[in-house]
Structure formats: structure tokens, C-alpha cells
Amino acid sequence: MRSVIDIVDLTTEELDTLIQTAVDIIENPQKYADACHGKKLATLFFEPSTRTRMSFEAAMYELGGNVISMTDGASSSASKGESVSDTAKTVSCYADIIAMRHPKEGAAFVAAKAASIPVINAGDGGHCHPTQTLADLLTIYREKGRFNNLTVGLCGDLKFGRTVHSLINALSRYDGIKFVLISPDELKLPSYVKRDSIKSKNIPYIQTTDLESAIPELDILYMTRVQRERFFNEEDYLRLKDSYILTPDKLVNAKADLSIMHPLPRVNEISVAIDSDPRACYFKQVLNGKYMRMALILKLLKEAGTI
Amino acid sequence: MNIDSIQNGVVIDHIKAGCGMNLYELLNLGALDASVALIKNVQSKKMGKKDIIKIDADISLNLDVIGYVDPDATVNVIKNGVLTEKMSIDMPETLVNVIKCKNPRCITSCEQELDQVFKLSDKENKEYRCLYCETKAR
Numbered sequence: 001m002r003s004v005i006d007i008v009d010l011t012t013e014e015l016d017t018l019i020q021t022a023v024d025i026i027e028n029p030q031k032y033a034d035a036c037h038g039k040k041l042a043t044l045f046f047e048p049s050t051r052t053r054m055s056f057e058a059a060m061y062e063l064g065g066n067v068i069s070m071t072d073g074a075s076s077s078a079s080k081g082e083s084v085s086d087t088a089k090t091v092s093c094y095a096d097i098i099a100m101r102h103p104k105e106g107a108a109f110v111a112a113k114a115a116s117i118p119v120i121n122a123g124d125g126g127h128c129h130p131t132q133t134l135a136d137l138l139t140i141y142r143e144k145g146r147f148n149n150l151t152v153g154l155c156g157d158l159k160f161g162r163t164v165h166s167l168i169n170a171l172s173r174y175d176g177i178k179f180v181l182i183s184p185d186e187l188k189l190p191s192y193v194k195r196d197s198i199k200s201k202n203i204p205y206i207q208t209t210d211l212e213s214a215i216p217e218l219d220i221l222y223m224t225r226v227q228r229e230r231f232f233n234e235e236d237y238l239r240l241k242d243s244y245i246l247t248p249d250k251l252v253n254a255k256a257d258l259s260i261m262h263p264l265p266r267v268n269e270i271s272v273a274i275d276s277d278p279r280a281c282y283f284k285q286v287l288n289g290k291y292m293r294m295a296l297i298l299k300l301l302k303e304a305g306t307i
Numbered sequence: 308m309n310i311d312s313i314q315n316g317v318v319i320d321h322i323k324a325g326c327g328m329n330l331y332e333l334l335n336l337g338a339l340d341a342s343v344a345l346i347k348n349v350q351s352k353k354m355g356k357k358d359i360i361k362i363d364a365d366i367s368l369n370l371d372v373i374g375y376v377d378p379d380a381t382v383n384v385i386k387n388g389v390l391t392e393k394m395s396i397d398m399p400e401t402l403v404n405v406i407k408c409k410n411p412r413c414i415t416s417c418e419q420e421l422d423q424v425f426k427l428s429d430k431e432n433k434e435y436r437c438l439y440c441e442t443k444a445r
Contacts, residue, residue, distance in 0.1 A: 084414065084418060085418075102414075104412060104416070104417060105410065105441075110418070110439065126412065
């Protein structure tokens with residue numbers, strides 16, 4: 001059974017096809033309004049999430065399908081000690097597709113192994129979050145019209161930021177990409193991500209701690225939050241959380257067509273004053289995420305022979 | 308130092324100096340009801356120093372464990388005091404239930420019944436990563 005746990009589970013051709021499907025959904029929503037009629041999405045969220053769960057649910061409703069939800073791990077059978085595998089097997093009896101978020105890394109992989117229906121990883125700890133990357137890709141496509149020949153700045157927590165790792169992997173498949181990696185020394189991109197997705201493909205990159213001096217050459221600036229939940233030590237979190245705060249004065253020398261992105265939620269790393277700047281794309285990402293989740297649900301249900 | 312030669316058993320030779328004890332533990336040789344010798348820091352013309360393990364019992368070893376600890380080690384099978392087989396060792400593509408993932412955020416940390424599986428991610432650097440969370444083996 002085909003599932004999507006990591007962005008690397010999707011080929012470049014599949015990414016391109018998903019983008020085209022999402023664009024078609026945007027242009028012809030009525031064509032898809034009953035595409036999943038009578039089908040059920042199970043959202044299994046073992047840790048809190050507003051955006052991703054609602055996005056999946058909205059996506060399924062807009063495809064004419066239904067949703068059954070487990071929104072709180074504490075009140076589920078998991079709190080009684082049920083394994084992820086058993087939960088996945090059980091839910092396979094009720095639904096046609098699963099979207100799952102779990103605090104433990106690798107949980108979605110375990111669920112996919114056990115389930116008899118497709119599983120979409122909606123985030124497994126600090127590991128993978130492929131549908132956020134799909135949202136990011138559609139945003140880049142709609143803003144820039146291409147994936148090649150872009151200078152992409154990634155700023156903030158590049159160490160624990162799963163969205164950053166996945167986006168780098170996805171964009172590294174296209175020609176003419178250059179990465180500018182902006183982070184404090186303690187939150188640098190892990191060496192294995194650099195090796196596998198950048199160095200092995202001879203992609204040019206710059207590593208810096210200085211956001212302002214990097215901004216002028218960027219086509220895309222992808223800001224990230226320093227995530228409290230990824231730190232074992234509160235002191236480290238407090239020391240690093242305000243490393244980068246994007247304010248209007250820092251954009252003085254930025255390109256006129258810069259796209260400012262953020263996977264959200266933000267805390268203070270992008271000033272609210274930037275929200276009205278036409279270069280701010282982070283709320284567009286949210287909407288694009290729903291369209292890409294619709295495209296992915298359609299793809300997986302079709303491949304499973306369910307629709 | 309003299310260690311008796313064995314009649315029927317296995318000699319793991321050319322183990323990188325310092326790796327012998329780890330190999331002894333991962334092969335669970337302490338549980339064997341047979342003579343086992345772990346010799347550390349043996350002088351070697353080729354390696355300078357090396358470790359050797361001699362097992363005086365006709366047992367089959369998990370070669371994946373040896374390949375993981377030191378793919379350059381050699382395994383010699385002795386029968387009736389004669390070397391009968393030299394086994395070649397390579398780094399295994401997959402390690403199952405040999406080492407444990409140390410990432411406290413890994414699903415294997417809370418679901419004990421799951422197999423501990425590691426995949427060879429970088430042969431040149433002898434790097435293995437957890438199948439579930441992709442954390443590097445330490």
C-alpha cells in the first residue's frame with residue numbers, strides 16, 4: 001500500500017504532477033467537489049495541531065469526502081498503551097486513508113507498515129512533515145512560476161527544523177538552485193542533510209550567521225521558528241529563540257520580488273508589520289497546503305483503487 | 308602471552324585494536340558455555356595493534372555483527388585443529404536487533420516490541436541510521 005512518510009517517497013515527476021493537480025483544483029474546484037464522495041479520512045493526531053489537522057479535514061470535505069478524527073492522544077487507546085501498529089490496523093477498518101501526527105519520530109512509518117490503507121505523515125516529531133513541503137513547493141511555484149534558478153535563504157533553526165530538511169531535499173532536485181543557510185552555530189544544518197542533499201549534488205551554498213547581509217541576493221527567504229519542544233534544555237531555548245527577527249528595516253535591500261515564507265506558527269521571528277508587505281507569502285502557504293493535501297489524498301486513493 | 312590454539316571453533320582475527328570488547332559484547336559471547344579468549348592489543352605487522360577473539364566451540368556467528376563492528380576483521384573456522392574456512396566480512400546493508408537507537412524521540416524508545424533496525428547510509432564513513440527516525444548509530 002502506497003503511503004507518504006517523507007518527501008523522498010515522492011519522485012520529482014510525482015511532485016510535478018501533484019503541483020499540476022493542485023493548480024487544476026484551484027482553477028476548477030467544481031471538478032473535484034465529489035471526487036471522494038463516500039470516502040473517509042481518519043485524522044489521527046497524537047499531539048496538538050490546529051493548522052495541519054484542519055487543513056487535512058478541509059481538504060477531504062472539499063473533495064466531497066468525510067472525516068473521522070482522533071484529536072487528542074491522551075483520550076485515545078494510545079493512552080491505554082495500544083501500539084501505533086494496532087491503532088493503524090484498527091483504523092484501517094473504519095477509514096479509506098489516514099493522516100497521522102505523532103510526537104515520536106518514525107511513528108508514521110510504523111503505522112504505514114501495519115495499515116491496510118494509505119498513510120500520510122502529518123508530522124512525526126522533528127523528523128518529517130512532507131505535506132508542509134508540498135505546501136511550500138506549490139507556494140514557490142505560484143509565486144515564481146518555476147523551481148529552477150532560485151537563490152533560497154533558509155533562516156533560523158536549521159538543525160531541528162524538519163520543514164527545512166525536506167524543502168532542501170525537494171529543491172535540490174532542480175537546476176540552478178543556490179542555498180543560503182542562515183542560523184546560529186548551535187542550530188546549523190545537520191552535516192548529513194548537507195552531505196546528502198547539497199554537497200553530493202554539487203549545489204552551491206553559503207553558510208552564515210548574518211541575515212541582513214544575505215537578504216539582497218535572495219529570491220526566497222524561508223524563516224523558521226526556534227521550537228521549544230525540540231530542546232531538552234530550557235536555557236538553550238531561551239538563549240537561541242530570538243536569534244533572528246525579520247523586521248521591515250531588514251528588507252530595505254531585498255529584491256522587489258522576494259518571497260518571504262514561513263511554515264507557521266510564528267512566534268516573533270517575523271514582525272507583524274511585514275504581514276502587509278506584498279512579498280509576505282506565509283498565509284498563502286496555508287491555503288496552498290490545503291490544495292496540495294487535496295491533490296495527495298486524490299493520488300493515494302486512486303493508487304489504492306479506492307476511487 | 309600464550310593462548311592455547313583451539314581444536315573446533317572460530318577465531319576472529321585482525322579486529323581493530325579497541326573494538327574487541329564491543330564485538331564480544333554484541334556477539335553475546337559472555338553467555339557462551341565454552342572457552343572464549345579476548346586478546347587485546349596484540350602486536351601485528353600489518354596493523355600495528357589488533358584484537359583477537361578465540362571461541363572454543365563450533366558455533367555459527369552473526370557475521371552482520373562483525374561486519375558492523377569491523378568489516379576488516381577476518382573469521383577463521385577451525386575443525387580438528389585445522390583451518391577449514393576463511394569467511395569474508397562486509398558491512399551489512401541492514402542491522403536487525405544488534406544495536407539500539409539512542410534517540411529518546413524515536414518510536415522505538417516507547418514501543419519496545421519493534422525490531423531495532425538500522426540501515427547502512429554511508430559505507431565510506433561506516434555510518435548506520437535508524438530505519439524509523441534516521442538518527443545516526445553511535
